[in-house]
Amino acid sequence: MFNNQNRETNHLDDDRLFTSDPSQRTIARRLYDQVRELPIISPHGHTDPSWFARNEPFGNPAELFLAPDHYLFRMLYSQGVPLETLGVPSRSGAPATDPRESWRVFAKNYFLFRGTPSRMWLDYVFYEVFGISERLSLATADLYYDTITQALKQDRFRPRALFEQFNIEVLATTESPTDTLEHHKAILDSGWRGRVISAYRPDNVVDPEYEGFQSALDQFADITGEDTRSWSGYLRAHRKRRADFIAVGTTSTDHGHPTAVTYDLESSEAEALFQRVVSGQVDAHEAEVFRGQMLTEMARMSLDDELVLQIHPGSLRNHNQNLFLSYGRDKGADIPTSTEYVHALRPLLNRFGTEPKLTMIVFTLDETSYSRELAPLAGHYPALRLGPAWWFHDSPEGMRRFREMTTETAGFYNSVGFNDDTRAFLSIPARHDMARRVDCGYLARLVAEHRLHEDEAHQVARALAYDLAKSAYHL
16 A cells, blocks of 8 residues: 655665575575674775864754765756755855755655665665654655754764764775875874774876866975975975875875876986976876876885875766856766776786785776776786776666676676775765675675585675775775
C-alpha cells in the first residue's frame, strides 16, 4: 500500500548494496562483518584543516551540508536552483540567505537525488549520525533543521569528537605550496591525538594556465626565501616546501592536471622552457609541456623524500565560465574528458617506473581507460598503483566497474583500496561503508563462482578496506 512519502521512514537495510542472490548475499555478510568496524584511512580528501585546529561547532545544516559540497549543489543547479539560494559563497562573499530557507529549498528538491550515491551518503548521515528516522522532504525540513542544529551545539558533534566517533585513523587534507600550514601546526601543537595530515598540491605554481599563476610564484618566493623565477631557485623552493609539509605529517603530493602527459627534458631545455613560463610568453602546448615536465621533477624529488606521487588528470575544470567568474573554482562544473595514459606516462615511467622508492598513484575520470590502459600499466610497472573510485566513480556502479575492469589484469594488490576524495566531512564514514559493502559483494560473487576461496576473500576484503591504502600512502 502506498504511503505518504512526506512521512516515510529513513530506513537503512542491513543488506543494502548486496546482491539479491541468497548464496552470494550470505557470503557478502560474512565478509562485511569482518571489515565493517575497521578504522578509516582517508588519504586523499579536501576537508578544511581549520575545523580540527579550532574545533569550533559547525553552524547549521545548510552551512555543514550544502555550501561546501559540489556533489549536492551541482545537482540542484542543474535543475535551475540558483547557488545563492543554497548559501554557496561567491567571489564577493557569502550571500545574505536565511540558512533555514536554504535548507527548505534543499529538502523540497531532495527527490532529485533518488538513485544517486549522494542520496545514500546523506541518508546514512541523517540516520547514523543524527538519529533521524523520518525521510527528508519539505514536510520534515524544519524537523531536520532543528534536530541537526541542536545536535551541533553539543560537544560530541564538534569536529574532533566526530573524527574519533567515525573511527578515522588518518585524514589527509590538501594544501598548496603557498599555504602557511598554520592549521596543521595548530593541530600538532594542541596535543590532540587525531591524525590530520596534508597533501602537497602544487597546481597553482606548476600550471602556467592556472589563474593567478604569476602572483602565486611571488608568494612562493616569499614563503621559501628562494628566487622562484630562476629554474634552480624554483626547484629549491619546491624541495623546501615539501620538507615543510613533511614536518606536519604529509606523505603524498597531489596533481590535478588537465591530462596525464609527462615529459623528460634535458636540464637546459627545462630551464629555457621555465624562463618562457615566468615571462608569461608560453602558448597552450608549452604550458602542457611544462606541466608534464614538473610531474617528472616531482617524481625525482620523491626519490629523495619518499612522498607518494598522486596524479588525477582528465577534468576540464570550470567548464561553466560564467559560474567560475562569479563563484570561483570547485563549484561543480568540472567535466570529465577522455584521457590517454599509455603514451602520456611513458616518459615518466621510462625514467622512474621501476624505482623501488617511488610510489605513483594514478586516478582517472575516464572509465574507458581502465582495462585498456591503466590496468596493464599498473600490472607491469612496480612504481604504479591504481587509485579507484574517485569523484564521479565514487558510487556503487563505479566501484563495481572498477573491480571488474582492472582485477583480471592488475589484480587487487596493484590498487590502493578506497579513497573518498570528499569535502563533506560527515559523509566520510558513509562513503567507506559503501565501498566496503560493494567490495564484499564483488568478492562474494568470486567465491560463489569458485574463483576465489573464502579465506582468501576475507584477506582481500581487509586489504581493500584498510591495508592497501595504509601501505601505499606510507601511513
